[in-house]
Structures are given as structure tokens and as C-alpha cells.
Amino acid sequence: MSTVIQHIETLLVDLPTIRPHKLSMTTMACQTMVIVRMRHSDGIEGLGEGTTIGGLAYGPESPESIKRNIDTYLAPLLIGQPSHNVHQLRARLNRHARGNMIAKSALETALLDAQGKRLGLSIADLLGGAHQQHLPVLWTLASGDTAKDIDEALLRLEQRRHCDFKLKIGANPLDQDVRHVAAIKEALGDRASVRVDVNQAWDESTAVRGIQALQDAGIELIEQPIPAREHAGLVRLANRFNVPMLADEAVQDARDGLDLVCSGFNGAFALKIAKSGGIHGVLELAHVAQAAGIGLYGGTLLEGTIGTAAALHAWATLPEMAWGTEMFGPLLLKDDIVVEPLNYTEFGVELPQGPGLGITLDEDKLAHYSRK
Ligand code: MUC
Ligand code: MG
Structure with missing residues (x-):
């Protein structure tokens, strides 16, 4: 049986910046990332990230909308689908959901990370x-x-x-x-x-x-x-x-x-x-x-x-x-x-080495900085 996407979790993670970062539209003291953890039926987990700048100050997606739209609309389009064909999954997301490019980017990263881990290849490979x-x-x-x-x-x-x-x-x-x-x-x-x-x-x-x-x-x-x-x-x-x-x-x-x-x-x-x-x-x-x-x-x-x-x-x-x-x-x-x-x-x-992104989560830090 082919591997399918089983579960997609999204976490809002707030990390402070080393100093205020001033742009023309906002000043940042903290960065909020949406971390995607995508579990597949072969036990492999793919990681992704969707991040913007200053809530809604930079563009039409906020961290909260990225999380909410993945949870409500995009994840259900992927759950149960075969894991390996990233082109087909991308097309499916684009057919059923307009815009939301940061959210889609986070999901595609998680798909590629998982596929790389599965095949023992880095994403670049x-x-x-x-x-x-x-x-x-x-x-x-x-x-x-x-x-x-x-x-x-x-x-x-x-x-x-x-x-x-x-x-x-x-x-x-x-x-x-x-x-x-x-x-x-x-x-x-x-x-x-x-x-x-x-x-x-x-x-x-x-x-x-x-x-x-x-x-x-x-x-x-x-x-x-x-x-x-x-x-x-x-x-x-x-x-x-x-x-x-x-x-x-x-x-x-x-x-x-x-x-x-x-x-x-x-x-x-x-x-x-x-x-x-x-x-x-x-x-x-x-x-x-x-x-x-x-x-x-x-x-x-x-x-x-x-x-x-x-x-x-x-x-x-x-x-x-x-x-x-x-x-x-x-x-x-x-x-x-x-x-x-x-x-x-x-x-x-x-360039990070190893399969997929070449990145491993620190579970304690993730738990510490995740929004409750
Ligand atoms: C942007 O518009 O380029 C990139 C570097 C930085 O400080 O802000 C970003 C966004
Ligand atoms: Mg720029």
C-alpha cells in the first residue's frame, strides 16, 4: 500500500529578536513562525515553516491566518493523499484554495522534507x-x-x-x-x-x-x-x-x-x-x-x-x-x-547536509516557545 499523509499539526512559535528590527511598515521585537509537522503513514515526519513580518503589516497573510487556513482548509485537502507526488499535491492545493502562498510554501516544504527523508536525499538532491x-x-x-x-x-x-x-x-x-x-x-x-x-x-x-x-x-x-x-x-x-x-x-x-x-x-x-x-x-x-x-x-x-x-x-x-x-x-x-x-x-x-532539509527539531525548545 502506498504511503499517505496522516496528520498535519501547526504550531505558532514566538521567538524574540536580538534587537528591534525597523522596517518602513513596522518594528519587530519578536518573530512568529508557523511550524508544520506533517506525519505520514510510513512514520516519517516532514517539517515546514510559514513566516511573515509584523502580523499583517507586510502582506495579506498573518501567522494566525496561516495556521487557521492550513488547519481548516489546506490540511484536509492533503490528509489521506499519497505522500510522494509533490507536483500533484501542489496542483490540488492550487485548484481548491486561492492565494495563501506562505501557507502553501510551508506545506510544500514539509512534503519535500518527508520525501527526502524517505529516499535518503537532501531537498537540493x-x-x-x-x-x-x-x-x-x-x-x-x-x-x-x-x-x-x-x-x-x-x-x-x-x-x-x-x-x-x-x-x-x-x-x-x-x-x-x-x-x-x-x-x-x-x-x-x-x-x-x-x-x-x-x-x-x-x-x-x-x-x-x-x-x-x-x-x-x-x-x-x-x-x-x-x-x-x-x-x-x-x-x-x-x-x-x-x-x-x-x-x-x-x-x-x-x-x-x-x-x-x-x-x-x-x-x-x-x-x-x-x-x-x-x-x-x-x-x-x-x-x-x-x-x-x-x-x-x-x-x-x-x-x-x-x-x-x-x-x-x-x-x-x-x-x-x-x-x-x-x-x-x-x-x-x-x-x-x-x-x-x-x-x-x-x-x-x-547548505545543511542530510536527508530532506537536514534539520532536526529541538523538542524542548519547540515546546518552550510554542504559543499555548
Ligand atoms: C524584505 O522586504 O526584503 C528581508 C530582510 C529584512 O530585513 O526584511 C526582509 C523583507
Ligand atoms: Mg524587500
Whole structure:
């Protein structure tokens, strides 16, 4: 008899951050992850994670909606189904449930983790094999204080942990943000690449002024300066400046990617498994980008170790990530719920080894941080 999906448990896990993390739409002091434990009839358990930023501040899914929608709608579509055919299960979820991409991503990770454990293969191997075992990882400076951010960057450089930095701006008046970014770039000089993420906070005319000043200050990449749906505006900005635009919220999946490419966008795409409903969806977007000559960036929604590991397996299968990755989520958290944390070393992170995700839960920590 073939193996079937028997039980799906979801847990809300709250982990404090090492410092306040300030974005244009929210300040985080804690990260809430939805952890999926999917049990199969052969006794194998697959793990997944669905995580967003700041409740409903970042996007239309909150941790609570991810959990509730998995429990109520998505899990019943999977229970009793054969475990092994991830493509069919993905299609089933997409046929019966719209949206909910983060929830679907968490479930797909759990399916792939279980299948990898079953076959004795890592997720990267299941996907055809890894091009790389070590991926570069950027750090986000977002304490809200210029001097603190400079100290943090210098420490990370000295530790050889990060040499690329992204600054979260857009919450303050433009001139203040530009002074903040320029001071950090000046302090770091050629030792580090400095990029900004505006998280949709500007209108187009503010963006024109802001990007000009940031380009003059030596900033290397401008992420999502204007609202996600303003594709035409993003294309205009990309064509107007030498400094490249990175589409993040504007590009959820392959269809968005194709639309941007066909509209003449010539910047780069931030990939996130959560935006695209999982590993297969995000790789579809990556392939559109590759065909169009668009540079890639491995993005995060500040997932913990399980979600970060899932993304690393996907990024490892890509021949090139022109802009590296920002898979630092676990480092922003004070503690972890896994036995062995990811190995951050030499300005990057090692791809976890072992079957599936290559990650084992720490049951005591999980129980401690799970919401009662
Ligand atoms: C985003 O929009 O890129 C990534 C790094 C970070 O600090 O926030 C996220 C979200
Ligand atoms: Mg972003």
C-alpha cells in the first residue's frame, strides 16, 4: 500500500529578536513562525515553516491566518493523499484554495522534507542536485540608529560573517534617510556593498529624488522603492538610473516576473519561497528570470532555521545568484528550535547536509516557545 499523509499539526512559535528590527511598515521585537509537522503513514515526519513580518503589516497573510487556513482548509485537502507526488499535491492545493502562498510554501516544504527523508536525499538532491554548498549571506542593518548600525556592520565585517549590508529605509523623511545611508556607506567605504530596501514607502517622484541621492552616495542596489503594483513606475525607475532596481514585493511568481520582463524591466528579482507558494513556484520565477537575463537574489521573510534551510536548498540548485542571498533570519533571533543551527561562516552559510532539509527539531525548545 502506498504511503499517505496522516496528520498535519501547526504550531505558532514566538521567538524574540536580538534587537528591534525597523522596517518602513513596522518594528519587530519578536518573530512568529508557523511550524508544520506533517506525519505520514510510513512514520516519517516532514517539517515546514510559514513566516511573515509584523502580523499583517507586510502582506495579506498573518501567522494566525496561516495556521487557521492550513488547519481548516489546506490540511484536509492533503490528509489521506499519497505522500510522494509533490507536483500533484501542489496542483490540488492550487485548484481548491486561492492565494495563501506562505501557507502553501510551508506545506510544500514539509512534503519535500518527508520525501527526502524517505529516499535518503537532501531537498537540493531531490531537485536535481546542488550547484553550491556555501551561499553568500547579507545582513540587514535596521536598528534605527546610524551609529549603532555602523558598529554592527564593522563587527560583522571583522567576524567575517557579512560583507554586504542592506539598510531598511522609507519610514523617515527622505533627507534624513539619505543622510543615514550616506553616513553608513562612507564609514564602510569599499569594504562593503551597501544596498537599501524601501519596502514600497515612496511615490515615484520621491523615488526619483531619493534614488539620485543614493546613487551619488555609492549605493549598489535599490529594493522596491515604490508600491508593489506599480510595475510601470518600477520599469521607468530601472531605465532612468544606473543603480539597479531590485523588484521584491512587485514580483511574487513567474507571471509577475514575465510581466515585468515584457514591460522592459532590466533590474533584478528577489526570490522568496513564501511569495511564490514554495520551492517549485520560486524556481519557476527563477527560470523566467534566467531566460530573460535578469539577476537573482535569494530573499527572506525573516524565517527561522526551517524556512531558511528550505530556501537554501532551492537557491543551491541555481547556477548563479548575481546578488547573493539574505538568508540571515535565524541570526536575528535570540534562540532557535532546532538541535543544530545553520553554520554561518566566511560571509555566508553552508547548505545543511542530510536527508530532506537536514534539520532536526529541538523538542524542548519547540515546546518552550510554542504559543499555548
Ligand atoms: C524584505 O522586504 O526584503 C528581508 C530582510 C529584512 O530585513 O526584511 C526582509 C523583507
Ligand atoms: Mg524587500
